[in-house]
Amino acid sequence: MNLGSDNLAGASPKIMAALVEAAHGTQNPYGQDDLSTAARTALNQAFEAHAEIFFVGTGTAANALALAQISKPWSAIFCHATAHINEAEAGAPESLTGGAKIVGIEGAGGKIDVAGLKAAANRFRKGWQPHVQPAVLSLSQVTECGTLYQPGELGALCAFAHEQGLKVHLDGARFANALVALDGTPAELSWKAGIDVLCLGATKDGAMACEAIMFFDPALADEFTWRIKRAGHVLSKGRLLGAQMLAWLDQDHWLDLARQANAMAAQLQAGLSEIEGVELAWPVEANEIFVWLPAALQQRLRAANITYAPWSTSGTSFNGRLPQEGVFARFVTSFATTPDMIKTLLRVATSS
Numbered sequence: 475m476n477l478g479s480d481n482l483a484g485a486s487p488k489i490m491a492a493l494v495e496a497a498h499g500t501q502n503p504y505g506q507d508d509l510s511t512a513a514r515t516a517l518n519q520a521f522e523a524h525a526e527i528f529f530v531g532t533g534t535a536a537n538a539l540a541l542a543q544i545s546k547p548w549s550a551i552f553c554h555a556t557a558h559i560n561e562a563e564a565g566a567p568e569s570l571t572g573g574a575k576i577v578g579i580e581g582a583g584g585k586i587d588v589a590g591l592k593a594a595a596n597r598f599r600k601g602w603q604p605h606v607q608p609a610v611l612s613l614s615q616v617t618e619c620g621t622l623y624q625p626g627e628l629g630a631l632c633a634f635a636h637e638q639g640l641k642v643h644l645d646g647a648r649f650a651n652a653l654v655a656l657d658g659t660p661a662e663l664s665w666k667a668g669i670d671v672l673c674l675g676a677t678k679d680g681a682m683a684c685e686a687i688m689f690f691d692p693a694l695a696d697e698f699t700w701r702i703k704r705a706g707h708v709l710s711k712g713r714l715l716g717a718q719m720l721a722w723l724d725q726d727h728w729l730d731l732a733r734q735a736n737a738m739a740a741q742l743q744a745g746l747s748e749i750e751g752v753e754l755a756w757p758v759e760a761n762e763i764f765v766w767l768p769a770a771l772q773q774r775l776r777a778a779n780i781t782y783a784p785w786s787t788s789g790t791s792f793n794g795r796l797p798q799e800g801v802f803a804r805f806v807t808s809f810a811t812t813p814d815m816i817k818t819l820l821r822v823a824t825s826s
């Protein structure tokens with residue numbers, strides 16, 4: 475059992491069946507196929523939007539291409555210091571933007587607040603030649619710490635960003651997990667809150683590889699079609715992506731998959747919390763658990779071949795603890811995690 479990430483799981487059978495079905499017949503290439511067209515319509519329905527929508531195969535491509543579209547090479551892009559675009563994309567955003575400066579902002583629990591954003595933005599004077607020019611606020615929902623921005627927090631950040639003339643990008647690799655955890659509609663948690671561009675990830679929520687880039691103001695997508703083609707991210711057989719997205723959205727399948735992942739995280743969190751020496755780093759609000767495991771527990775899990783992702787303690791209260799005391803771990807549950815798996819894990823964790 476390996477709960478290190480939600481991309482370790484395969485894909486939902488419903489999505490795989492749709493892919494098999496999509497292999498039949500002829501279709502227009504390059505995203506102009508019937509399935510991609512229907513998927514764009516379905517997404518706009520789900521989001522009550524009139525967005526310009528593009529599909530790509532990775533979240534890194536989605537983020538980097540979206541950021542490139544709303545920035546210039548001499549722009550500043552603000553994000554949390556731990557953001558995926560800052561720490562886990564090998565410089566793809568810097569590369570595809572032509573060198574925009576990613577400015578990481580500290581904040582508790584993986585979240586930026588308005589004061590932190592304000593302080594960061596004030597470091598760069600508008601119109602002053604030596605400074606990069608503030609252009610984008612990039613947020614992650616779910617955050618890199620497994621926490622959530624409440625709708626009010628999202629709204630306040632977006633309002634301040636827009637006041638400053640920034641566009642707002644949302645890295646929604648786990649947007650579905652956030653959506654089912656929060657009280658709000660897809661529209662309320664995106665464009666109605668002030669998100670200009672959403673990178674909506676299906677991959678970690680049951681697809682094999684599919685991410686949507688949604689420009690809620692179609693004008694923002696001007697000439698994006700060349701940017702994405704030039705970067706080599708337009709699939710000849712676009713139905714590969716359209717089929718997955720359509721099946722993912724059909725009858726709220728995406729929400730069911732995310733609910734399963736979140737429910738399993740809640741069960742795991744509840745069980746782990748009762749074990750002596752286990753300490754949670756942040757509240758478990760979606761499908762990720764960041765937790766200190768004492769050495770004895772670490773050994774029991776290792777002996778049972780139960781794997782998690784060892785995580786950096788930097789910025790946590792666990793910083794400075796010795797390796798022999800235990801390990802800081804990330805568990806991520808997915809649509810494929812079952813109650814039996816959680817039971818097994820907890821049985822091993824509590825055995826002596």
Ligand SMILES: *Cc1c(COP(=O)(O)O)cnc(C)c1O
Nearest residue numbers: 532533534535558614645647677
């Ligand atoms: C997984 C993930 C992505 C997408 O990563 P790819 O591996 O490129 O698909 C983007 N943002 C966050 C927060 C993620 O966890």
